[in-house]
Amino acid sequence: MSKVALLSSVAALAAGALLSSATLSRADDMAALVDAAKKEGQLTVIALPHDWCDYGDLISSFKAKYGLTINELNPDGGSGDEVEAIKANKDNKGPQAPDVIDVGLGFGPSAKADKLIQPYKVATWASIPDDAKDADGYWYGDYYGVLAFAVNTDVVKNAPADWSDLAKPEYKGAFAVVGDPRTANQAAMAVYASGMAGGGDAVGIAKKGLEFFASLNKSGNFVPVTGGAATIAQGTTPIVAMWDYNAMAARDNLKGNPKIDVVVPKSGVVAGVYVQAISAYAPHPAAAKLWMEHLYSDEGQIGWLKGYCHPIRFNDLAAKGKVPADLLAKLPPAADYAQAKFPSLADQKAAKETIAKDWDSTVGATVAK
Amino acid sequence: MLDVTADPVRRPPPARKIAAWAGVAPFFLFAAMFLIVPTFSLMVGAFQNRDGEFTFDNILRLTQPSILHSYALSLEVSAASAFFGALIGFALAAAVIFGGLPRWMRPVLMTFSGVASNFAGVPLAFAFVATLGRMGLVTLLLRNVFDFNLYTSGFNLFTFTGLTLTYLYFQIPLMALVIAPALDGMKQEWREAAEILGASRWQYWRYIAWPILGPSCFGASLLLFANAFGAIATAYSLTGPSLNIVPILLFAQIRGDVLHDPNLGFALAFGMLLITGVSNFAYLALRARSEKWMR
């Protein structure tokens, strides 16, 4: 055999071996991960209510598939809670230390800067849009939704179609947000969305939103109660601005009593992205990574869709025809989402700061005694 | 005769003082290990910045007008609910203990108070919304049966008044439970003896009952004040966006998902500890004065 032939056949053999070992190692990796996770035996999650994006089912399916115990901390927690929990548990390896977090977009970069999270790229990494993930793999978007109105149609006969409708006198004492705009993402984004119709930069939009809420407060259309399924059903806040997935979950849970309409506003459609990350101090890193693989697999992404959340790989799945038609039918029409704006990290930060700083002076100032 | 505090003539010999110190040692050990040190291990954050360096910045930021305003508001809500809670709670306990009511009412009231004293947060806020909200049971009842529109007459649950009214739900039972043991100690015989000696009702209260009950009343009021001062869940659910009390600001910095400046949050908590300390000091001064008066 000539030298060239020998060399090229060796090269071909080597390439062949490399290629097959690459595919082999993918499956091997996964198997090794599952083994390591099973050895760890448990996973600790935090701030995952069962009715939020159908996490309840995702958690049980993960438990059933891999037989791990899941410790669920603080289901009502906010993003700040999750980050503080990682900080407090730096030296603790017990089941009180969160392994994974699901936080608002803005918290991803700040957790990375504070060295609280570790990088990991899931198998389906490539199909996650670039602007929804950290290039180094520290955090990655998981799902999104848009702000919509949940309307109790037993009490409110004409549902509002847009933010400006809320100012109409027929909606006196009817509208609320979920929580306090200085504390809760849903509420802050509602203020932001209401100002979007006017256009402009993030701070300008936030200021317009604040003025709009100030006028709603003055006319008595805005009720400062924390809105939710209970207050909607009871009739005190028949219109509540919340993420569409929460509105639809409430609609389902109320089972038609009362009937809830979920209305995506005509203008001012704001989308909110949440991100996943693994704690740098996770006591069960293999279980954490397995959880991520589970969430970002087709099965996991569809699981979120069942909870009415748009999974981050939605476009990828839709292109491959993997989205079940019956689920698609349950969501609001795609046209509603066509106008959804995804505020960038910088925009969100600026808007939130403005809203939190100026809320008191602009809106909450009149403390009626 | 009824003065149970220190005897001015004899001083206990050192050995007995040691026994006393040994007696209180478990409390201080417990407080140190499970209250003070854990709290301060986080509260040092009030004096640090994001990178962990020492700074007074956060404390200085507490003097911003918006934050000072929220401390003032917190103080107002706490004082209002403590005052009315103490008054009504006292009346309730006195009614059940001295009022000549059937004997079974006391255990029923005390056990109910136990549960009600902790009925707070989202369930309490919702209960009041369902009662006095715009579509509340009582609101609708007044409108349909008595033709009286509660909301046009100026009442609104989602205001300072409404919040104070809601706070009373756990303040009144707290007062009743705490002052009842003190009322128990008011022996029937004292009142009878006073009457026999010709004392009027007022004189009985001023010279006999008040010296005994006064300190306990002040102490209980302070408890109610601090209880309301630290309460957040009810306020957040009921009037969150419109009443700017300190616990909500704290929540926003440490736990929320909009802002995240835990160091400022800890500074706010530190401010609350200071205010509680000042209130405690004021209460002690008030109490010492009232006790001196009564000698």
Added chain:
Amino acid sequence: MNGRLIASWSVVALCGIYFLAPLIATFEFSLRLLRGHYSFEAYRLVFASGDFQSAFLFSAIIGVVTIIVGALIVTPTAYWVQLRLPALRGIVEYITLLPLVVPAIVLVFGYIKLYGSNSILPLTATPFGSDILLMLGYVALGLPYLYRAIDAGMRSIDVKTLSEAAQIQGAGFPTILFRIIIPNIRSSILSGAFLTFAIVIGEFTLASLLDRPAFGPYLQLVGASRAYEPAALAVVAFLITWGCMGIIQWLGNSGSNFSAKR
């Protein structure tokens, strides 16, 4: 004395209306799950999930232990401060006020930092250790109420005379505490017990972040996206807690054969 009766009945009646109205409103709302007519459907759904009993039992047991430990810590303290160390009154009372203004989340994170699995006292490393930590946390949370109730009761009995009389008869401190003082402040301890028990049953932050299967976290899991079930749960929790208070009251009463007051 009729004026007195009228006054007391009025106070009780007015308070009764104030306290019962919100409960009735919550109850009425909880019956509305099925459209058009009242039903107990929400309650059926609530009890269908099996965790209710185990969660409640867990919290009830921890509650009882908390009361006992708390009373054992507070009673001698209140006694000695009143009798011999009145100068300490200020600092002791300030300490007992701290749990009211320190957010529970600060407390629990402090516990995790100090007693985490890598520390000298790794309480969080085992379920039993975490239970102990949780119980001690509850003693801390109940301290304001327990101390104030016991202190108020002690002020109304002549601690000094009682102790001296007992000492003259040769009683040591434990005898004085258990056989003289405690029976006389029974109603204080009961008050403190009620307040502490209610706190333990409803408490959520400590239990959830220490990952213990208590009743508070169970209540939270029922969900923010539901309306009728949480209302039903609130009513049930209220009634069951009230029942437990009744049991505590009955136990407290039956143990007494020395009653110094009317």
